[in-house]
Amino acid sequence: MATKTQEGTKTVQAKEPATARNIALPIYLDYQATTPTDPRVVEAMLPYFTTKFGNPHSRNHSFGWEAEEGVETARAQIAALVGANDKEIIFTSGATESNNLAIKGVGRFYKDRRNEIVTVVTEHKCVLDACRHLEEEGFKVTYLAVKQNGLVDLDHLRQAVTDKTALVSVMAVNNEIGVVQPLKEIAAIAHEKGAFFHTDAAQAAGKIPLDVEDMHIDLMSISAHKMYGPKGIGALYVRRKPRVRLHALIHGGGQERGMRSGTLPVPLIVGFGRAAEIAKNEMAKDNERIRRLSDRLFNGINKQLKDVVLNGDREARFPGNLNLSFSYVEGESLMMGIRDIAVSSGSACTSASLEPSYVLRALGVEEEMAHTSIRFGIGRMTTEAEIDYAIETIVKHVKKLREMSPLWEMVQEGIDLKSIQWSDH
């Protein structure tokens, strides 16, 4: 096992440099679900709970001004991360609210002229559900299929967008498989027909370079807790030139230019801003590490196991997301075996519904393979020693479970599983 010390970066490490035998368990490899709040972020937030506690909308005293200054600094930090103007950043409770505001807000505002929405089947549930809601209000929604690599087929997109399309919504980085969609090309297609382009960048902001000007993005959803910030805060970028207009979902005091009323949660916003600042400054360094750890995990597993399949495009991906199918081993039983490694599964059995992941199914991954998939999320705090421990543990348990898998046995005997008439249950 590697006993090499950690690379000499100044990245904040949650754990001390450690060998594979000296690491804190359980290991967190579920960075798409959420990320730990960076200690530097927490530090920035603390004064805003106690001494700088004012309401940023109080105009008559220094408590309010101080809080407002915190908010506006954060707004600028977030705008800088994505190449936006401060005034184009609207704070929300998170990416789910941002996606709802973008889709329903824009849809409803332009409904008289344009009542069509184009999105993709592999979007996050909150995008799909917001779209379904608009269908009930009379919108026509097109849910585009994806190619086998998880990417949008631009020709299909071009056919789907019409001069009645109000909004094209395509996520930047997929939460389950990590593929990166060609945002600039998608924006161009939307704009040819005068539609706005929205992207759910919850998994992308702070992870891959994003520039709303260069990519011609009109609306973008961002979440703080996916980028080492606190939970409960997010933002929607709303372009001002040319201006995107939308109907608010939450009405009240008219904060956030009337697009989102409610007193701003100052500590969360300050933390979000600091997280954005750190992400911008350290993105290149973080990504270089994450790519190296991701390759180490992928190669380490593949050297010792056959029939492991990477889901989603090999190149167009955020390397911090590795979604692997371990053929002939059911995902939840593997998760039970590797209990001290926190991961997610595309298998049905982990959720209340017994359906395997709709994202994997959309890629044409067969159901039996979808049941064998595990998502590994690598992030800023992941260490080499943790990756080595994960490789060792995964290989051991996959081998053990394959030894007890009737499917593995049949395949080793040369039986084609498709030739068997399986019973229903």
Next chain:
Amino acid sequence: MAYGEKLIDHYENPRNIGAMDKHATDVGTGLVGAPACGDVMKLQIKVSAEGIIEDAKFKTFGCGSAIASSSLVTEWVKGKTLDEAESIKNTQIAQHLALPPVKIHCSVLAEDAIKAAIADYRKKSGKPGAAHVNAEPAKVAAE
């Protein structure tokens, strides 16, 4: 999902993993479930001339509950007559392992696997039993 101790014990230390010669006349094989559903159980029994289950082996593709359910039934059927083994109910399995509601189908599958193995044995040995058999084993086409 939090699991009970017995379930985790069967998952971590599964009893009677393995395979027997499926062509032997004293061996009955039951293969139930489907890969697309995320569960496949193969249960085999070896039956003595007196009609007693002498040995049982299993292999399972499925979640921890499916593995534990099949491991448990291999223990239970050993030493039983075919009729006794056939009377094992999924509810007994579910209760013993404290399966959560969403995992009850795993115990149903284990019950089906026993029945399928017994049916296969009876068919091969030409000794139909008294009890009715309602689970058909999956057909292995390529052999």
